[in-house]
Amino acid sequence: MIIVTGATGALNGATVDQLLKRVPPHHIGVSVRDPARAQHLADRGVRVRQASYNNPQALRRSFADADQVLLVSSSDQSSDVVAQHDRAIDAAVDAGAHRILYTSAHGTAFDTPYPPLRIHAATEHHLAESGVAWTALRNGFYGDPSQLLGAWQETGVIAMPADGPFSWVDRRDAAEAAAAILTADKPLDGPVDLTLPEPVTLADFAASASEVTGHQIDRVVVDDETWVRDAMNNGVPEEVARFTLSMFQATRSGHFANSDPMLTRLLGRRPRSITDQLRERIADGQVSDPPR
Numbered sequence: 552m553i554i555v556t557g558a559t560g561a562l563n564g565a566t567v568d569q570l571l572k573r574v575p576p577h578h579i580g581v582s583v584r585d586p587a588r589a590q591h592l593a594d595r596g597v598r599v600r601q602a603s604y605n606n607p608q609a610l611r612r613s614f615a616d617a618d619q620v621l622l623v624s625s626s627d628q629s630s631d632v633v634a635q636h637d638r639a640i641d642a643a644v645d646a647g648a649h650r651i652l653y654t655s656a657h658g659t660a661f662d663t664p665y666p667p668l669r670i671h672a673a674t675e676h677h678l679a680e681s682g683v684a685w686t687a688l689r690n691g692f693y694g695d696p697s698q699l700l701g702a703w704q705e706t707g708v709i710a711m712p713a714d715g716p717f718s719w720v721d722r723r724d725a726a727e728a729a730a731a732i733l734t735a736d737k738p739l740d741g742p743v744d745l746t747l748p749e750p751v752t753l754a755d756f757a758a759s760a761s762e763v764t765g766h767q768i769d770r771v772v773v774d775d776e777t778w779v780r781d782a783m784n785n786g787v788p789e790e791v792a793r794f795t796l797s798m799f800q801a802t803r804s805g806h807f808a809n810s811d812p813m814l815t816r817l818l819g820r821r822p823r824s825i826t827d828q829l830r831e832r833i834a835d836g837q838v839s840d841p842p843r
């Protein structure tokens with residue numbers, strides 16, 4: 552059985568949807584904090600059990616019969632997430648899982664300015680020490696582009712700190728790749744980079760945004776401290792602004808400059824490009840057209 556945590560979240564929810572296209576529902580189980588939110592999966596024949604990363608006993612119960620367990624990286628910022636991940640890994644080992652997979656991130660390392668990568672590095676270290684086969688799905692960045700690009704639709708400019716090359720994948724592609732790995736004949740061991748075929752920069756985003764909107768969108772580099780001050784003036788807490796800044800600092804150190812053909816290979820097609828992603832979001836009304 553394949554057990555997936557965080558199946559009521561965006562990434563692993565999409566992974567379960569992809570798994571359902573590949574294996575019978577009774578081969579899939581989910582371990583979720585709120586089973587009521589997984590009723591649609593229970594209705595399709597997926598085993599639904601309740602557990603949080605704070606409850607080892609419930610985790611072990613929810614991982615029973617697992618051949619593979621896919622752990623989502625916790626979004627619970629009020630907790631020690633490394634300890635949560637360690638508990639989940641230990642519970643999967645105790646439950647007898649043969650392989651543990653984890654949604655890690657591209658560029659995972661201890662020596663980086665971007666704090667989440669240190670969390671992933673600590674978790675991968677615990678996986679490597681677990682004695683069980685493991686796979687870290689090192690996804691490129693993904694999510695709502697407006698958080699990355701700022702208010703470009705209103706202003707016509709992407710005014711952010713200096714950046715460097717990084718990967719920006721579509722979450723659906725990351726989920727499809729996870730399902731492909733979980734159902735492959737031959738397992739992938741250790742860290743697997745799931746990136747675009749070539750990294751991108753915010754200048755590339757400006758070019759793509761210009762292409763899909765038909766309007767000139769310019770990339771403007773804002774000095775770090777000016778950008779933090781402007782963000783705070785717009786009501787963003789300093790801590791949050793500095794966290795975002797640390798991501799840009801990590802990109803410009805070349806931390807995310809490498810790319811890997813694995814995502815393309817797993818999908819059997821090119822991953823959705825940033826132009827594809829922006830075009831689709833504009834068509835869906837998720838990103839509005841900039842003013843003329």
Ligand SMILES: NC(=O)c1ccc[n+]([C@@H]2O[C@H](COP(=O)([O-])OP(=O)(O)OC[C@H]3O[C@@H](n4cnc5c(N)ncnc54)[C@H](OP(=O)(O)O)[C@@H]3O)[C@@H](O)[C@H]2O)c1
Nearest residue numbers: 557559560561562563584603604624625626627691692693
């Ligand atoms: N690479 C990137 O650019 C990137 C971007 C965004 C996020 N991430 C990371 O990737 C993860 C998945 O992303 P996503 O887009 O699917 O985020 P999401 O929709 O917020 O999903 C996070 C999942 O974590 C679960 N969770 C939180 N605390 C938990 C706990 N104590 N015990 C068990 N499960 C817990 C949540 O459960 P509920 O459904 O019950 O809330 C949810 O299902 C995030 O948690 C974050 O660590 C990476």
